[in-house]
Structures are given as structure tokens and as C-alpha cells.
Amino acid sequence: EDQVTQSPEALRLQEGESSSLNCSYTVSGLRGLFWYRQDPGKGPEFLFTLYSAGEEKEKERLKATLTKKESFLHITAPKPEDSATYLCAVHSFSGGYNKLIFGAGTRLAVHP
Amino acid sequence: DVKVTQSSRYLVKRTGEKVFLECVQDMDHENMFWYRQDPGLGLRLIYFSYDVKMKEKGDIPEGYSVSREKKERFSLILESASTNQTSMYLCASSSTPVTNYGYTFGSGTRLTVV
Numbered sequence: 001e002d003q004v005t006q007s008p009e010a011l012r013l014q015e016g017e018s019s020s021l022n023c024s025y026t027v028s029g030l031r032g033l034f035w036y037r038q039d040p041g042k043g044p045e046f047l048f049t050l051y052s053a054g055e056e057k058e059k060e061r062l063k064a065t066l067t068k069k070e071s072f073l074h075i076t077a078p079k080p081e082d083s084a085t086y087l088c089a090v091h092s093f094s095g096g097y098n099k100l101i102f103g104a105g106t107r108l109a110v111h112p
Numbered sequence: 113d114v115k116v117t118q119s120s121r122y123l124v125k126r127t128g129e130k131v132f133l134e135c136v137q138d139m140d141h142e143n144m145f146w147y148r149q150d151p152g153l154g155l156r157l158i159y160f161s162y163d164v165k166m167k168e169k170g171d172i173p174e175g176y177s178v179s180r181e182k183k184e185r186f187s188l189i190l191e192s193a194s195t196n197q198t199s200m201y202l203c204a205s206s207s208t209p210v211t212n213y214g215y216t217f218g219s220g221t222r223l224t225v226v
Contacts, residue, residue: 011150034214043116043217044155044201087154091210097168098209102155104145 002027002092013110015075021106023088031091033071034060034100035054035064038085046084047073078110115139116218118203124224133221141216143209146170146178146187149200149220161186162209165180193225204219 003026013019014055025033032051032054048057050066057064061082073086086106089100119134119196139143143162145151149154157170167178179187185204190197200222204215 004154032210032212032214036214041121041220041222043204043219045217046213049214089155089214091214097160099157099160100172100210100214102168104152104154 002052002090002094002101004088004090004101004103006088008105008106009104011109013075013078013108014108015050015079018074018076018078021073021076021086021108023073023103025036025088025090027090027092027101029069029093031093031098033066034089034091035071035073036087036089038087038105040085041075044087075108078108080110080112083108114135114204118201118217118218118221120221121219122222122224124226125190125193126224129193129225131193131221131223131225133190133201133203135188135218136178136185136192137186137205137216138182138184139203139205139207139216140183141205141207142183143206144180144209145204145206145215146176146186147202147204148172148189148197149202155202158188194225195225197223197224198225 007022035047038044048064085105087105088103116137143159146158161180175188203218
């Protein structure tokens with residue numbers, strides 16, 4: 001069964017303290033892995049798409065990487081405005097249709 | 113920019129009521145989706161539609177139905193609301209089954225059933 005697991009569930013960082021969020025997945029034939037950012041009371045907003053092992057994408061303080069079993073979202077020198085829930089999703093074709101399977105997310109809090 | 117608009121940000125309904133959640137997108141997308149989001153469980157797919165008047169069950173369709181009479185509008189219906197349907201509901205759309213950007217989401221409707 002296709003599955004996405006994110007860790008940790010919650011992460012508290014001091015401003016400037018770099019860290020990584022993990023997304024491990026089990027899917028038959030990865031067609032894409034997506035990272036989203038979700039602010040409280042809002043819908044997820046797209047950050048990155050990764051398609052193959054070894055691929056990396058960067059945006060400001062964020063860098064996403066992909067291996068055959070997991071993806072990492074690295075946050076370098078975070079600021080309080082990076083506080084949000086970060087969601088990972090994989091594109092799966094199962095049950096006869098395409099769908100995104102989401103992890104439960106990592107709640108990130110960055111304190112000044 | 114693609115916009116997905118959900119008609120209500122917050123709703124409070126009574127057990128047994130019939131509840132309609134409305135979603136409209138303005139970019140002529142063929143595909144629309146309804147998810148619910150609960151702490152620790154992530155987003156779970158309720159129903160989706162790849163075309164007008166077409167609907168398919170997702171992973172947790174029980175207690176829900178949908179309607180897609182026009183391309184831009186996808187409605188989620190709770191036939192008889194129950195307290196275990198208290199959740200955040202998210203609508204999404206895309207131009208192909210899954211694009212390079214995944215899906216575009218609305219801001220969500222937080223439904224409380226009392």
C-alpha cells in the first residue's frame with residue numbers, strides 16, 4: 001500500500017538554527033514528490049516538485065532533496081516567518097486513478 | 113494566478129443537518145478534489161471529479177456525496193452531518209490529473225458539527 005510518513009511531527013527551532021524535515025515514502029512507481037507549506041487556517045501552497053533520486057530544488061532558505069526512499073526539506077538559518085506546517089505528498093497511480101497521497105505534516109515553529 | 117475559492121471559512125452545523133460546501137475555480141481546470149484534514153492523519157481524499165457530471169469515490173467517501181453540474185464548481189454534500197465529520201475541508205483543482213505543481217488548494221472550510 002502506498003504510504004507517506006513525515007517526521008518529526010513538530011519541530012521547534014531558534015532563529016538561525018538550521019535543521020531538516022523528513023518525508024519517507026512507499027509507492028509503486030514514483031511519479032513525483034511534492035512539498036507544500038500550510039499556514040494556520042489556510043490551504044497548502046506549493047513549494048517544490050521532485051521527480052528522480054538525486055534531484056534537488058532550492059527556494060530562499062529551503063532546499064528539497066530526494067532519494068529512492070525519502071525526501072528531506074532542509075531549512076537553513078530559518079526565520080520566524082518560516083513557521084508553518086510543511087506537507088509532503090507523492091503522486092501515485094492506484095485503484096485505477098491518479099492521486100496525491102499526503103503525509104500528516106511537520107509543524108515548524110521558529111522562535112526569535 | 114489560479115484561484116480556488118471555498119464559500120465559507122467557518123461553519124457550525126447541528127447533527128443531522130444536510131450541509132453543502134461549495135468550491136469554485138476560475139482557471140478552467142478539468143479536475144477537482146475534496147479532501148478533509150485532521151490532526152495526525154494528514155489530507156484524505158473524499159471525492160474527485162475529472163469532468164462535468166463525473167464523480168469518483170476517493171479513500172473515505174462514506175457519509176458524503178458530491179455534485180459537479182458546471183466545470184468550475186464542485187460541491188461537497190454531507191447528507192446527515194455527524195460529529196465525526198467535524199474537520200477542515202479542502203478543495204483543490206488541477207488542469208491534468210496531477211500537474212508539475214500538484215494541485216492548487218482553496219483556503220479551506222473549518223466545519224464544526226455539534
